[in-house]
Amino acid sequence: MLLAAGIDLKASEITGEGGEQPTLAVVGKAGSGKTMLLAELVKSLMAAGVEAISSDFESRRIRTRRTLAVLAPTNKAASVLRSRGVPATTIHRILYTPLYHPDYEAIAEWLMGKAERPAIEDLTDEALDRAHAFYSTHPSIPGALASAGLRGSDFIQGWKLREEPLDIGLVDESSMLDSRQYEDLRGLFRSLILFGDPAQLAPVGGKGGMVFDDLEDDSRLTLGRVHRQQADNPILDLAHALGDSELSFDNFEDMVREAAERDDRVVISPRVDSTAMARAPVLVWRNKTRIRLIHAFRSAHGIPPTDLVPGEPLICDGIELPLKHRKRRMDLEARGLVKGAQAVYLAPGRKPGFSRIHLLGADDPQFGVASIIQIELPDAEEPFIPTAANMGAVFLHGSAVTIHKAQGSQWPEVQLFAPDIGAAAWSNRSEAGIAVWKRLAYVAITRAEHRLHWVTRYALARPTEPLSVSDLAARFEAPALQMEVQDGEGAK
Numbered sequence: 001m002l003l004a005a006g007i008d009l010k011a012s013e014i015t016g017e018g019g020e021q022p023t024l025a026v027v028g029k030a031g032s033g034k035t036m037l038l039a040e041l042v043k044s045l046m047a048a049g050v051e052a053i054s055s056d057f058e059s060r061r062i063r064t065r066r067t068l069a070v071l072a073p074t075n076k077a078a079s080v081l082r083s084r085g086v087p088a089t090t091i092h093r094i095l096y097t098p099l100y101h102p103d104y105e106a107i108a109e110w111l112m113g114k115a116e117r118p119a120i121e122d123l124t125d126e127a128l129d130r131a132h133a134f135y136s137t138h139p140s141i142p143g144a145l146a147s148a149g150l151r152g153s154d155f156i157q158g159w160k161l162r163e164e165p166l167d168i169g170l171v172d173e174s175s176m177l178d179s180r181q182y183e184d185l186r187g188l189f190r191s192l193i194l195f196g197d198p199a200q201l202a203p204v205g206g207k208g209g210m211v212f213d214d215l216e217d218d219s220r221l222t223l224g225r226v227h228r229q230q231a232d233n234p235i236l237d238l239a240h241a242l243g244d245s246e247l248s249f250d251n252f253e254d255m256v257r258e259a260a261e262r263d264d265r266v267v268i269s270p271r272v273d274s275t276a277m278a279r280a281p282v283l284v285w286r287n288k289t290r291i292r293l294i295h296a297f298r299s300a301h302g303i304p305p306t307d308l309v310p311g312e313p314l315i316c317d318g319i320e321l322p323l324k325h326r327k328r329r330m331d332l333e334a335r336g337l338v339k340g341a342q343a344v345y346l347a348p349g350r351k352p353g354f355s356r357i358h359l360l361g362a363d364d365p366q367f368g369v370a371s372i373i374q375i376e377l378p379d380a381e382e383p384f385i386p387t388a389a390n391m392g393a394v395f396l397h398g399s400a401v402t403i404h405k406a407q408g409s410q411w412p413e414v415q416l417f418a419p420d421i422g423a424a425a426w427s428n429r430s431e432a433g434i435a436v437w438k439r440l441a442y443v444a445i446t447r448a449e450h451r452l453h454w455v456t457r458y459a460l461a462r463p464t465e466p467l468s469v470s471d472l473a474a475r476f477e478a479p480a481l482q483m484e485v486q487d488g489e490g491a492k
Contacts (some may be wrong), residue, residue: 314345
């Protein structure tokens with residue numbers, strides 16, 4: 001496909017202009033090497049002279065004839081790619097490009113290796129060194145500038161709609177694409193390569209299948225061998241066992257029990273562990289189960305119904321900011337606060353509507369943010385909202401998460417609520433010829449990095465210790481205080 005598009009990876013050169021190519025899909029289950037292959041493909045394309053385009057920064061100094069963009073349907077999926085050194089962005093944000101202040105454009109060009117190290121009056125050499133070290137690990141221009149003590153409002157002067165089409169698009173987590181997004185991408189790129197897992201859940205509101213299901217057989221490449229964690233990992237073994245079309249739910253549950261007997265990475269739990277829920281959420285199918293478990297978690301820990309206490313887990317459900325505050329959104333996203341991000345509540349912020357949070361996995365994890373925190377209650381139409389800014393980051397409680405919303409995330413340990421999977425099995429529902437319970441179980445199981453707890457009963461164990469934030473490293477305290485993002489004019 002790439003040869004026909006005028007790019008020779010073996011010779012590492014651009015051979016011609018090429019023309020529009022049909023979509024190609026690379027599909028495979030968890031651990032088959034899709035993301036690794038995508039990352040290596042991007043390196044090879046860039047070595048051949050193809051310029052990577054992202055929403056972070058687009059160089060005006062050097063324009064090549066050929067461009068590529070690496071995309072994901074969600075910010076969470078894009079951040080996973082960026083952690084591997086891939087300059088990824090979301091499908092929505094590729095439609096706009098930022099306009100940088102000239103001083104900070106010079107820094108961006110230097111970080112990308114296209115210019116000499118600049119001398120900036122307002123930045124010390126130490127700050128530039130921090131930016132360079134950050135970019136070497138995470139190729140994000142806003143993230144690198146944030147590590148130097150800058151905000152998006154310092155270096156981004158505005159946004160413009162992309163006027164010219166792009167060349168090659170590589171889309172990760174394409175099982176989450178709906179048909180409209182796919183058509184938009186086909187209109188934006190001359191060549192499109194999709195990477196996806198056919199065993200995951202289909203997009204909500206779609207026809208029950210993936211966009212790559214309709215491609216011709218010779219346009220779908222299947223990775224059949226599992227490479228990741230090959231050392232007899234029982235979690236991946238269980239995930240791949242779900243590919244057996246004859247497997248029943250009862251037989252699968254027997255397999256889980258057998259795995260638990262021989263390996264402590266799989267645990268049979270007769271009830272939900274309310275202590276572990278603070279960091280190891282319960283994954284469920286039904287939203288009403290999620291709400292009841294959250295309510296039970298808070299009751300078990302003695303949390304007042306009208307309060308929020310330090311140590312409660314949160315899940316970012318998006319950032320509600322109008323279009324004119326795009327620069328402020330960049331501030332938050334550069335810190336890792338994206339949809340699906342996992343956080344822990346620390347304390348009220350310094351201003352009404354603000355919360356201090358610890359963002360799990362972030363380099364600079366503790367900061368204050370204008371927040372809208374929603375805690376749903378059983379049999380109540382409206383959620384309890386302990387803090388509500390006029391606009392800012394929206395959070396849901398993170399002690400229980402639906403499997404649909406968990407897609408694209410991972411935790412060191414997860415608790416999978418088996419009665420919900422059983423209910424899906426008894427419903428006899430299927431998507432694209434695959435039983436829904438198998439898709440749910442597959443997605444939920446592959447969210448666990450190290451240990452899977454298979455919860456067998458609708459019961460909750462009393463907590464063995466109170467909620468705490470002692471497990472969270474209190475790093476970068478002073479800079480974090482300076483990064484509070486206001487919901488009015490300006491930023492602080």
